Amino acid sequence: MKGSKLYSVFKGKCPACHEGDVFETKNVYNLKTFDRMPERCSHCNHKFEIEHGFWYGAMYVSYALTVAMSVAAFVLTYLIYPAANVWIYFGAIVFVIVGMAPVTYRASRLIWMNMFTAYNPEKSSSHE
Numbered sequence: 001m002k003g004s005k006l007y008s009v010f011k012g013k014c015p016a017c018h019e020g021d022v023f024e025t026k027n028v029y030n031l032k033t034f035d036r037m038p039e040r041c042s043h044c045n046h047k048f049e050i051e052h053g054f055w056y057g058a059m060y061v062s063y064a065l066t067v068a069m070s071v072a073a074f075v076l077t078y079l080i081y082p083a084a085n086v087w088i089y090f091g092a093i094v095f096v097i098v099g100m101a102p103v104t105y106r107a108s109r110l111i112w113m114n115m116f117t118a119y120n121p122e123k124s125s126s127h128e
């Protein structure tokens with residue numbers, strides 16, 4: 001799996017070396033610390049925020065993920081309980097969006113980073 005962009009996104013690893021962690025804590029549901037990121041990769045020194053304002057672009061990814069999750073929540077509700085009224089659908093969608101918010105936040109940054117930075121095996125092996 002290592003070397004693919006999916007590895008970086010799902011493991012939260014640096015997009016350049018796939019070794020260093022992008023976020024400081026493992027627990028995505030610690031709401032005080034889930035968004036903390038070091039400025040640079042601890043392994044290859046890649047600067048995560050490539051340019052000022054880089055993370056604004058991650059909002060578009062976040063929007064796409066949110067729409068996808070809303071559709072999934074809607075379909076799932078329909079499959080489990082087809083007779084549900086509109087408020088149950090609405091509640092299920094809000095529940096999923098709010099519940100997944102920290103995951104969406106991290107995933108959107110990781111996906112966005114991987115769109116601009118390619119895996120570089122030389123950076124990965126420099127310490128091993």
Ligand SMILES: [Zn+2]
Nearest residue numbers: 014017041044
């Ligand atoms: Zn790195």
